Amino acid sequence: MKKLLLPLLCSLALTCRAEGLPDLGDVSQEMISPQQERQIGEQSMFQIRADKSYLDDAEIADYLNQLGDLLVANSGEPSQPFEFFAINDNAVNAFAMPGGFIGVNTGLMLLAQNESELASVLGHEIAHVTQHHLARMVAGQKYDSLAAMAAIAVAIIAARNNPQAATAAIYGAQGGAMQRQLNFTRTHELEADRIGLSTLERSGFDTRAMPAFFERMQRATRLLEGNTPSYLRTHPVTAERIADVGNRVQQLPFHLVPDSLNFQLVRAKLIATLKTPAEAIAFFTSAMGEQKFGNPIANRYGLAIALLRNKQEKLAAQEFITLQNQASTNAMITTLAGKIKRLDPQEKNIAGFYRSATRNFPQHRALVYDYAEVLLQDRRFEDALKLLNEQVLTHGNDAHLYELQAKTFAALGRTQEEHHALAYNSILHGNLRSAIEQLELAKQSGNDYYELSTIESELKQFKEIAAAQRKKN
Numbered sequence: 001m002k003k004l005l006l007p008l009l010c011s012l013a014l015t016c017r018a019e020g021l022p023d024l025g026d027v028s029q030e031m032i033s034p035q036q037e038r039q040i041g042e043q044s045m046f047q048i049r050a051d052k053s054y055l056d057d058a059e060i061a062d063y064l065n066q067l068g069d070l071l072v073a074n075s076g077e078p079s080q081p082f083e084f085f086a087i088n089d090n091a092v093n094a095f096a097m098p099g100g101f102i103g104v105n106t107g108l109m110l111l112a113q114n115e116s117e118l119a120s121v122l123g124h125e126i127a128h129v130t131q132h133h134l135a136r137m138v139a140g141q142k143y144d145s146l147a148a149m150a151a152i153a154v155a156i157i158a159a160r161n162n163p164q165a166a167t168a169a170i171y172g173a174q175g176g177a178m179q180r181q182l183n184f185t186r187t188h189e190l191e192a193d194r195i196g197l198s199t200l201e202r203s204g205f206d207t208r209a210m211p212a213f214f215e216r217m218q219r220a221t222r223l224l225e226g227n228t229p230s231y232l233r234t235h236p237v238t239a240e241r242i243a244d245v246g247n248r249v250q251q252l253p254f255h256l257v258p259d260s261l262n263f264q265l266v267r268a269k270l271i272a273t274l275k276t277p278a279e280a281i282a283f284f285t286s287a288m289g290e291q292k293f294g295n296p297i298a299n300r301y302g303l304a305i306a307l308l309r310n311k312q313e314k315l316a317a318q319e320f321i322t323l324q325n326q327a328s329t330n331a332m333i334t335t336l337a338g339k340i341k342r343l344d345p346q347e348k349n350i351a352g353f354y355r356s357a358t359r360n361f362p363q364h365r366a367l368v369y370d371y372a373e374v375l376l377q378d379r380r381f382e383d384a385l386k387l388l389n390e391q392v393l394t395h396g397n398d399a400h401l402y403e404l405q406a407k408t409f410a411a412l413g414r415t416q417e418e419h420h421a422l423a424y425n426s427i428l429h430g431n432l433r434s435a436i437e438q439l440e441l442a443k444q445s446g447n448d449y450y451e452l453s454t455i456e457s458e459l460k461q462f463k464e465i466a467a468a469q470r471k472k473n
């Protein structure tokens, strides 16, 4: 197996050292390098991926990354790496971690009435990252900037679920001075709006969506904000911001921009999977019925998913018939077509369907997962392994691919590689202890020299990280 995770693991270890051992952190350091920001962000992502609110859905994540990457390409730093992810949370919020990791709550995705509105919030968050606002916030303070930055990352994560925990994290790490620092300043907010607006325009979206969405967000959050400490409202939407953006938009040319089909499908999938199946069926039935609202393709797509969840396979297949002709041009609809085919006992050539579907949409991970499962069911283990190995090269941080790889190795009796893949799966879910256990098992169960040397060096790194964490706690 390839040492795919090593760059990521090295940065994890470096961050731990910087936090844990004062001789390696420069306490007088005034500026944090983009590399250090990235390392702190990567480490924070282990905690975020382990959190139960992390929405582990490859199609939603792929959509957010396509939209985000389009905006990044038109931002001030088109070559900076970014990762966008969804958080299953009704609160209307989005947040930027150090180093280009941007989380978007499902509540915000559902509040957005069109794609330009969602893009306007992503543009704002991207601007916080490209302007290095978090780094500027901690730079030039009396305390160690690097530790302060790490503390901010911890606090952003803690604040998502529990305001008290956030306060404790900040006080524990840096004292009261940090609390005032955590909230983006008014200047940073206005700057992120202006730069985000220009990114939005250059990416070809409707710029009027930004002030319109800010107003809707303000209405949606007004009731909740009364008792919230100011630092938790990481991007407070103020009348000043709405007016400032509104004035700028008036001077820009106007484009009417249709939503992509994927924007509509993602919203429908969120509704179909987050509500109960019965609620979702009622929602889409009413949307397609007399009170027609929304996009008809997306409504039918959502209804078919809700029916599948409700174990009404035949009805789902009937609803899907009208979507069939969209399948050749849309990966999400193709993925649903495959799920429906797999439940049909008459269907004879499912592997053939997935072979051509993954050729048509080679980057669509949800299709790859399903194709691998079909190959495993057909006991075509070598074909499954070839498919998964290729995918791991481009999606080295995808925990589910390692889980499928481990299943395949298990079926082939390749125990050492099975445990090695399970270790990667565990570490990507933020479970260090289980990763160490799997590496120990891998070490005991094989004698491939190259594999063994990789396992031993990773085991050493993981144990160092575990020791640094014990010291901190």
Ligand SMILES: [Zn+2]
Pocket (backbone or CB within 6 Å): 124, 128, 184, 188, 189, 192, 234, 235
């Ligand atoms: Zn902001």
